[in-house]
Amino acid sequence: xxxxxxxxxxxxxxxxxxxxxxxxxxxxxxxxxxxxxxxxxxxxxxxxxxxxxxxxxxxxxxxxxxxxxxxxxxxxxxxxxxxxxxxxxxxxxxxxxxxxxxxxxxxxxxxxxxxxxxxxxxxxxxxxxxxxxxxxxxxxxxxxxxxxxxxxxxxxxxxxxxxxxxxxxxxxxxxxxxxxxxxxxxxxxxxxxxxxxxxxxxxxxxxxxxxxxxxxxx
Amino acid sequence: xxxxxxxxxxxxxxxxxxxxxxxxxxxxxxxxxxxxxxxxxxxxxxxxxxxxxxxxxxxxxxxxxxxxxxxxxxxxxxxxxxxxxxxxxxxxxxxxxxxxxxxxxxxxxxxxxxxxxxxxxxxxxxxxxxxxxxxxxxxxxxxxxxxxxxxxxxxxxxxxxxxxxxxxxxxxxxxxxxxxxxxxxxxxxxxxxxxxxxxxxxxxxxxxxxxxxxxxxx
DNA sequence: CGATAAATACCTATTGATACGGATTTTAAA
DNA sequence: TTTAAAATCCGTATCAATAGGTATTTATCG
Numbered sequence: 001x002x003x004x005x006x007x008x009x010x011x012x013x014x015x016x017x018x019x020x021x022x023x024x025x026x027x028x029x030x031x032x033x034x035x036x037x038x039x040x041x042x043x044x045x046x047x048x049x050x051x052x053x054x055x056x057x058x059x060x061x062x063x064x065x066x067x068x069x070x071x072x073x074x075x076x077x078x079x080x081x082x083x084x085x086x087x088x089x090x091x092x093x094x095x096x097x098x099x100x101x102x103x104x105x106x107x108x109x110x111x112x113x114x115x116x117x118x119x120x121x122x123x124x125x126x127x128x129x130x131x132x133x134x135x136x137x138x139x140x141x142x143x144x145x146x147x148x149x150x151x152x153x154x155x156x157x158x159x160x161x162x163x164x165x166x167x168x169x170x171x172x173x174x175x176x177x178x179x180x181x182x183x184x185x186x187x188x189x190x191x192x193x194x195x196x197x198x199x200x201x202x203x204x205x206x207x208x209x210x211x212x213x214x215x216x217x218x
Numbered sequence: 219x220x221x222x223x224x225x226x227x228x229x230x231x232x233x234x235x236x237x238x239x240x241x242x243x244x245x246x247x248x249x250x251x252x253x254x255x256x257x258x259x260x261x262x263x264x265x266x267x268x269x270x271x272x273x274x275x276x277x278x279x280x281x282x283x284x285x286x287x288x289x290x291x292x293x294x295x296x297x298x299x300x301x302x303x304x305x306x307x308x309x310x311x312x313x314x315x316x317x318x319x320x321x322x323x324x325x326x327x328x329x330x331x332x333x334x335x336x337x338x339x340x341x342x343x344x345x346x347x348x349x350x351x352x353x354x355x356x357x358x359x360x361x362x363x364x365x366x367x368x369x370x371x372x373x374x375x376x377x378x379x380x381x382x383x384x385x386x387x388x389x390x391x392x393x394x395x396x397x398x399x400x401x402x403x404x405x406x407x408x409x410x411x412x413x414x415x416x417x418x419x420x421x422x423x424x425x426x427x428x429x430x431x432x433x434x435x436x
Numbered sequence: 437c438g439a440t441a442a443a444t445a446c447c448t449a450t451t452g453a454t455a456c457g458g459a460t461t462t463t464a465a466a
Numbered sequence: 467t468t469t470a471a472a473a474t475c476c477g478t479a480t481c482a483a484t485a486g487g488t489a490t491t492t493a494t495c496g
Contacts, residue, residue: 020307027246119238170424174422174452188474205452379444402444402445406444
């Protein structure tokens with residue numbers, strides 16, 4: 001339909017901290033017609049810098065990068081260069097990740113284990129003003145949202161203060177030491193601990209610590 | 219020196235579960251002269267199957283793959299096809315990982331964020347009967363081994379009984395419950411706990427649990 | 437056979453954490 | 467501005483865990 005857009009040779013920028021991957025990807029992209037690679041960035045900031053210098057039609061980016069991560073990069077790009085289409089290429093099928101990518105309005109999401117065919121399809125779809133979200137991933141996302149509705153979030157929300165205290169507990173401070181550190185009474189710390197135990201449904205210190213580990217509060 | 223070997227077109231096999239990566243890598247490799255890609259495998263078993271079917275000079279493999287991991291694959295390949303050179307391409311600079319790769323006698327180890335130049339260098343080095351271990355990684359390995367010598371293994375050896383009790387602690391049993399469960403006195407459990415704390419150099423329950431987590435005693 | 441490690445058991449004292457009550461103030465959202 | 471959540475504080479009581487000890491039995495290793 002919008003063949004003109006493709007025919008005038010789309011400009012593509014790749015951002016990935018794994019140089020071998022981005023170079024390989026570049027080699028693949030170059031095999032597609034009417035597409036030209038205008039740069040490789042190995043982190044978010046570099047990508048933004050390159051975007052400033054020249055017009056880009058399509059950004060291919062990883063999520064995990066040192067410094068600014070992919071999500072943040074997408075946000076920034078969408079803010080400053082809204083015309084740039086963005087295809088996120090990630091290792092993970094984590095639904096939360098996909099949701100995050102969704103939320104920042106990237107046009108596409110595919111996995112690193114996608115086939116070349118799927119990759120090409122995604123690119124052409126995006127350049128055609130469409131979107132492409134890997135179906136493998138979308139399925140997981142759906143299943144998750146369904147599950148969430150069923151079990152109606154037994155999600156635990158520790159308050160900032162509570163999280164802070166849990167972190168200190170994890171650092172082997174006693175309640176008394178935590179109190180000193182935070183300039184509050186030991187009683188207060190006790191109360192927080194009580195509430196934390198309740199909220200996390202744990203009945204012992206050991207259970208609490210296991211909770212912290214499983215929720216990456218370390 | 220052994221130019222004949224390179225000139226007769228080396229056969230390369232790539233194993234990586236991220237298809238986009240292996241396809242990209244293939245595209246890169248094909249830009250090198252006298253090298254031909256004879257197959258892409260997306261897991262260890264597939265790689266072994268392909269090796270059975272045709273002669274291969276060089277195997278490029280990831281470490282993290284579903285099913286058989288890269289280390290295991292290298293082992294198998296070295297066992298059944300000892301003439302195949304192996305270049306491990308990994309995301310991680312983890313010294314333990316490099317050590318493992320070393321131990322199974324892979325000829326090379328580079329990171330996914332290596333440059334194309336380094337990649338090409340590694341390949342030619344291997345095809346020339348040499349080895350190539352990314353210097354970035356080797357440095358870390360060295361530093362680690364030095365550190366290890368300095369602190370000369372403060373390795374902890376919990377007795378079977380102690381490990382058993384630690385496991386029960388991790389399952390949120392109190393000392394009294396553990397005593398009942400093991401038909402011993404609570405005092406005995408106390409003593410064991412005391413010794414466990416000593417041996418693991420932890421001074422609090424939290425520290426102990428962290429130790430258990432870090433040593434997979436769960 | 438002697439030495440050592442492991443497992444067992446006990447004692448006293450202290451510290452830390454949890455249970456069960458409350459209550460007030462600050463802050464942010466509706 | 468009302469309301470709810472978060473953060474603050476206090477008391478009493480009990481339980482759990484740790485810090486010091488000491489001591490016996492059993493098995494294993496050299």
